[in-house]
Amino acid sequence: MDLSVTIAGVRFPACMMNAAGALCVTREELEALGRSRSGAIVTKSMTVEPRQGNPEPRYYGFPGGSINSMGLPNLGYRAYAALIPELKKFGKPVVASVAGLCEDDFITIAEAINASAPDLIEVNLSCPNIPGKPQIGYDLEASERLMKRVRKVITVPMGVKLPPYFDPAHHEQTAKVIERVGVDFLSLINSVGNGLVVDPERETVVIKPKGGFGGLGGPLIKPVALANVRAFWKQFKGRLPIIGTGGVVSGSDIFEHLLCGATAVQVGTVLVEEGLGVFDRLQSELAALLDKKGYSSPAACIGKLKEL
Numbered sequence: 001m002d003l004s005v006t007i008a009g010v011r012f013p014a015c016m017m018n019a020a021g022a023l024c025v026t027r028e029e030l031e032a033l034g035r036s037r038s039g040a041i042v043t044k045s046m047t048v049e050p051r052q053g054n055p056e057p058r059y060y061g062f063p064g065g066s067i068n069s070m071g072l073p074n075l076g077y078r079a080y081a082a083l084i085p086e087l088k089k090f091g092k093p094v095v096a097s098v099a100g101l102c103e104d105d106f107i108t109i110a111e112a113i114n115a116s117a118p119d120l121i122e123v124n125l126s127c128p129n130i131p132g133k134p135q136i137g138y139d140l141e142a143s144e145r146l147m148k149r150v151r152k153v154i155t156v157p158m159g160v161k162l163p164p165y166f167d168p169a170h171h172e173q174t175a176k177v178i179e180r181v182g183v184d185f186l187s188l189i190n191s192v193g194n195g196l197v198v199d200p201e202r203e204t205v206v207i208k209p210k211g212g213f214g215g216l217g218g219p220l221i222k223p224v225a226l227a228n229v230r231a232f233w234k235q236f237k238g239r240l241p242i243i244g245t246g247g248v249v250s251g252s253d254i255f256e257h258l259l260c261g262a263t264a265v266q267v268g269t270v271l272v273e274e275g276l277g278v279f280d281r282l283q284s285e286l287a288a289l290l291d292k293k294g295y296s297s298p299a300a301c302i303g304k305l306k307e308l
C-alpha cells in the first residue's frame with residue numbers, strides 16, 4: 001500500500017518519521033535516517049552554538065515509556081545549514097528543527113537555516129529541559145511575538161512544535177495565535193515536561209539533570225498526544241496539517257493518531273529503543289491494518305474518529 005502523504009505541499013514517501021531528538025544529532029545519524037524507511041529526515045533541534053547537553057544519565061527507558069532531559073545536545077545551526085543540502089540526496093523531505101536559548105536566537109537560526117533550503121522548518125517552542133528556561137509554548141504572548149518574527153524570515157513551510165495543553169481554553173487561545181501568525185503545520189506534542197520517575201529499589205531519581213525532572217515520552221503519553229491532535233484538528237476544522245507525536249509504538253497507534261486528525265506521525269522513544277528497523281515494522285503493521293479496515297491510504301482515515 002502507498003503510505004505517502006502530503007503536508008503543506010511537500011510529499012512524504014511514508015507517513016512516519018523520526019521525532020526531533022531521536023537519533024538525529026550527528027551527520028552519521030542523519031544519513032542513517034536518510035537510508036532508512038523513515039518518511040523524512042528530521043534534525044535535532046538546533047541552537048546557535050554547539051551544545052554537549054545536560055549531564056548523564058539523561059535518558060531512561062522503562063516499560064511504560066521514557067524520561068529524558070537531554071538539554072538540546074546538537075552541532076549548532078552552522079553545521080546543520082551545511083549538512084542540509086547534502087541530505088537532499090536521499091530523496092525525502094528534510095525537516096529542520098529550530099530552537100534557541102532566547103528569542104533572538106530563533107530568528108538568527110531560522111534565517112540561516114531557511115537559506116539552506118530544508119523542505120520544512122519545525123520551530124520548537126516546547127523543550128522542557130533547559131534549566132531556568134521555561135517552555136515558550138506556555139507563554140502565548142512570547143510565542144506569538146517569536147512566531148511572527150520567524151514567520152518573516154522563513155519562506156519554506158513552517159510548523160511549530162507545541163507542548164501538551166491540558167485545558168480546552170488553552171487549545172482555543174493557542175489556535176487563535178497560530179491562525180494570526182499563519183503557520184503551515186503543527187507538530188503535537190513534545191514530551192510531557194517535568195515528569196519524575198523514581199527507582200524504589202535504589203531510592204533515587206533515574207536521570208541526573210534538574211533533580212530527576214524530565215520530559216516523558218512513549219506509550220504513557222499517547223492519550224495526551226491524541227487529545228492534543230484531536231483538539232487542534234477540531235480548532236482548525238481539519239484545515240491545518242498535524243504531525244502527531246507521542247506514544248507511537250505500533251501500526252495501530254499510528255492509525256489512532258490518523259483517526260484523531262494527524263496526517264503523519266513522528267516516533268521518539270520507540271526509535272531509540274528499537275533502532276531504525278522500526279520504520280519497516282511500522283509500515284507493515286499500518287499497511288496491514290488499513291487494508292483490513294478497507295482504507296485505501298492513510299489520508300482516507302484522517303480525522304474520521306467517531307464520537308459517542
Ligand code: SIN
Pocket residue numbers: 021045068069070071072073124126127128129130190191215
Ligand atoms: C532535549 O534536548 O532536552 C529535548 C528536546 C525537546 O524536548 O524539545
